[in-house]
Amino acid sequence: MNPPRASFFSQSWLILLLGLLFGGALVAVHTNLSPVIAANQRAETLRQLPGLVLPAAELAGAEITVSGDRIAVRRASGETLDLAVAESEVAGHQLYTLAAAGGAPLGYVVRGIGSGYADDIDLLVGLSGDLERLTGLFVLSQKETPALGDEITKEPFRRWFAGAPATAPLVVVKSAAEAESAPGRVLALTAATISSRSVCDIVNATVAAVRPQLAAAASAAAPAEEGETDGGR
Amino acid sequence: MAVAELELPAAVDDGPTAAERFIAGIVPENPTFRQLLGMCPTLAVTAAMKPALTMVAATAFVLISANVMVSLIRHLLKPHLRILVFTLTIATFVTIADRLLAAYLYPMSVALGPYVPLIIVNCIIIARCEVCGSKQGPFTAFADAVGNSLGFLIGLGSVATVREILGMGTWFGLPVLPAVVPRWVIMVMPPGAFIALALLLALVNWYQARPKRRAEV
Amino acid sequence: MELFANLLLIAIGAALINNFVLSYFVGICPFLGVSRKLDTALGMGLAVTFVITVAGFLSWTLTEFVLRPGAPLANAVWHAVGGPGDADLSVLAYIAYIFVIAASVQFVEMYVKKFFPPLYKSFGVFLPLITTNCAILFACLLIMKEVVGGNWGLAESLTLPIFGGLGFTLAIVLMAGIRVELDLADVPRPLRGAPIALLTAGILALAFLGFTGMGANLKQALTPAAADAPAAVASVEVDR
Numbered sequence: 001m002n003p004p005r006a007s008f009f010s011q012s013w014l015i016l017l018l019g020l021l022f023g024g025a026l027v028a029v030h031t032n033l034s035p036v037i038a039a040n041q042r043a044e045t046l047r048q049l050p051g052l053v054l055p056a057a058e059l060a061g062a063e064i065t066v067s068g069d070r071i072a073v074r075r076a077s078g079e080t081l082d083l084a085v086a087e088s089e090v091a092g093h094q095l096y097t098l099a100a101a102g103g104a105p106l107g108y109v110v111r112g113i114g115s116g117y118a119d120d121i122d123l124l125v126g127l128s129g130d131l132e133r134l135t136g137l138f139v140l141s142q143k144e145t146p147a148l149g150d151e152i153t154k155e156p157f158r159r160w161f162a163g164a165p166a167t168a169p170l171v172v173v174k175s176a177a178e179a180e181s182a183p184g185r186v187l188a189l190t191a192a193t194i195s196s197r198s199v200c201d202i203v204n205a206t207v208a209a210v211r212p213q214l215a216a217a218a219s220a221a222a223p224a225e226e227g228e229t230d231g232g233r
Numbered sequence: 234m235a236v237a238e239l240e241l242p243a244a245v246d247d248g249p250t251a252a253e254r255f256i257a258g259i260v261p262e263n264p265t266f267r268q269l270l271g272m273c274p275t276l277a278v279t280a281a282m283k284p285a286l287t288m289v290a291a292t293a294f295v296l297i298s299a300n301v302m303v304s305l306i307r308h309l310l311k312p313h314l315r316i317l318v319f320t321l322t323i324a325t326f327v328t329i330a331d332r333l334l335a336a337y338l339y340p341m342s343v344a345l346g347p348y349v350p351l352i353i354v355n356c357i358i359i360a361r362c363e364v365c366g367s368k369q370g371p372f373t374a375f376a377d378a379v380g381n382s383l384g385f386l387i388g389l390g391s392v393a394t395v396r397e398i399l400g401m402g403t404w405f406g407l408p409v410l411p412a413v414v415p416r417w418v419i420m421v422m423p424p425g426a427f428i429a430l431a432l433l434l435a436l437v438n439w440y441q442a443r444p445k446r447r448a449e450v
Numbered sequence: 451m452e453l454f455a456n457l458l459l460i461a462i463g464a465a466l467i468n469n470f471v472l473s474y475f476v477g478i479c480p481f482l483g484v485s486r487k488l489d490t491a492l493g494m495g496l497a498v499t500f501v502i503t504v505a506g507f508l509s510w511t512l513t514e515f516v517l518r519p520g521a522p523l524a525n526a527v528w529h530a531v532g533g534p535g536d537a538d539l540s541v542l543a544y545i546a547y548i549f550v551i552a553a554s555v556q557f558v559e560m561y562v563k564k565f566f567p568p569l570y571k572s573f574g575v576f577l578p579l580i581t582t583n584c585a586i587l588f589a590c591l592l593i594m595k596e597v598v599g600g601n602w603g604l605a606e607s608l609t610l611p612i613f614g615g616l617g618f619t620l621a622i623v624l625m626a627g628i629r630v631e632l633d634l635a636d637v638p639r640p641l642r643g644a645p646i647a648l649l650t651a652g653i654l655a656l657a658f659l660g661f662t663g664m665g666a667n668l669k670q671a672l673t674p675a676a677a678d679a680p681a682a683v684a685s686v687e688v689d690r
Contacts, residue, residue: 014306018318026329029328029541040336145422146418269482269644321545328541328543347588424659426652426655430648431652436640438640
């Protein structure tokens with residue numbers, strides 16, 4: 001056998017060469033694809049924003065395209081609504097402010113994270129421009145029980161959040177009659193009470209943390225611009 | 234000189250032909266049902282057809298690329314370092330596949346999560362590199378990889394079909410079971426994966442044993 | 451106190467709630483292959499725990515100091531050659547991890563061969579095969595995700611592999627105990643071997659599903675009530 005030191009290079013030259021070649025290939029792949037991947041991650045969230053702020057009727061059959069900080073909503077009628085998105089952070093929560101180009105905020109979307117039944121639930125909640133109402137809910141990620149807890153991502157549960165008042169915490173109730181009787185009530189999912197309560201807890205905590213700060217910021221801006229109306233609907 | 238002394242024996246070019254390798258990988262030596270390799274993805278991503286097929290595509294990409302690449306350099310491999318070379322090659326192609334998925338099929342990339350990088354330790358790929366890629370020519374290696382990929386497709390596809398239809402009543406997201414049939418939700422959760430695979434394996438075993446049973450009778 | 455609560459949650463999460471084998475499906479090959487006898491099962495479980503901890507520590511070190519975007523060592527070299535912005539070597543992560551794992555297995559192999567020769571003999575070929583054990587790479591990937599996201603430090607990154615490995619050991623020992631009994635039972639011919647083992651694993655997984663929800667409750671019990679969270683008055687009793 002050859003003395004180990006002498007043959008180290010002759011033994012491993014292939015691995016070193018392959019390492020260099022593959023490393024170079026990977027760096028090339030990374031340089032080309034990482035901007036695309038980062039844009040994908042951002043676009044996923046941004047694509048949900050119009051649905052959380054604008055009424056569902058306006059968005060029926062609409063096509064949403066995201067490019068950079070602008071979202072274009074092309075309605076079925078053919079006209080396009082151009083929205084600008086500003087990202088910031090409020091009270092530890094990620095905040096997206098949507099405004100029609102050059103106008104006052106149409107609405108806000110806040111991200112909240114908290115514990116669900118199985119694992120954390122990550123969601124987006126929409127606030128109207130006048131901060132009086134919630135305008136929608138979208139669950140970004142959850143690991144609740146399939147067919148039971150994961151109904152929180154589906155429409156029948158989400159509709160309780162569109163139009164609910166943002167001034168008082170939401171309450172989870174068990175009967176449909178109770179839920180319809182007053183605003184601000186959420187009908188618990190069958191056999192998924194804990195998941196339903198978790199979502200409401202997260203929404204309540206997020207709104208309670210964010211709303212005072214947004215209101216303060218809005219009233220600080222308001223005296224400076226007399227007569228500006230906000231985009232509340 | 235040292236290189237020549239430690240050369241592998243001449244590549245077994247008179248081993249099974251490309252066609253034989255191809256056919257063997259699909260049913261007789263099916264990776265899932267006969268070789269019992271690649272269990273992790275078979276159980277993890279088969280809750281629905283779409284993630285299962287995306288995983289098959291990613292694995293096929295890595296298997297074919299790695300097998301062909303290893304075959305091209307098979308005469309340069311040192312016996313005791315060959316596993317390292319296989320691993321390096323496979324890890325590179327898996328990284329490429331992972332990035333391509335994240336760039337062009339982002340929702341699928343999120344759905345598959347950590348199971349795409351786990352293709353690196355998927356025994357199927359190392360086994361094929363060892364058995365075929367390091368010993369036979371590129372075309373045979375290619376045929377072997379394609380055959381095994383098709384076998385893997387059959388394996389994952391069958392488990393995913395059972396789990397998705399029984400668990401959620403859909404196939405590829407399209408409803409196939411009438412609403413009156415209750416959904417057996419456990420099928421899309423971990424226990425269901427084990428049970429579905431176990432019963433399918435038992436079915437394959439039973440089918441394979443039929444001629445022997447007839448002979449006994 | 452908060453760190454301890456966090457570590458406890460990670461530990462119980464990795465060992466019970468999201469057991470590596472029964473919930474994440476990693477480490478199935480040794481789980482099915484080495485679970486026929488109790489002592490080899492226990493030995494394999496502890497060997498995997500050891501390897502996974504060593505590999506986890508090494509991959510934390512590598513990720514923290516070299517691989518993640520803005521890592522100190524990579525940045526030092528990158529800025530020295532005048533590169534703009536932060537160095538980001540995360541694309542080499544998978545290759546780095548698999549080599550770290552291969553090195554860890556080599557290291558553990560040498561250690562076991564030197565200090566526990568009979569154990570080394572009884573493991574045979576299974577010890578080097580730990581390299582292809584999905585569980586180890588999976589733990590490294592989890593650590594990478596949390597370290598790059600800035601959530602975990604060294605303590606958390608060590609807790610996960612140790613307790614993940616212990617959870618794997620628990621599952622494999624339970625499985626071995628059952629299979630020893632199964633050997634005496636009359637199993638139908640098509641089910642013999644892998645199918646009955648998988649069915650048993652399915653029932654075990656079903657049992658472990660009972661730990662779901664423990665995480666959320668533990669978290670609530672361990673973290674002091676947030677000062678400004680309004681009481682979400684649920685006029686409903688828990689009936690799950």
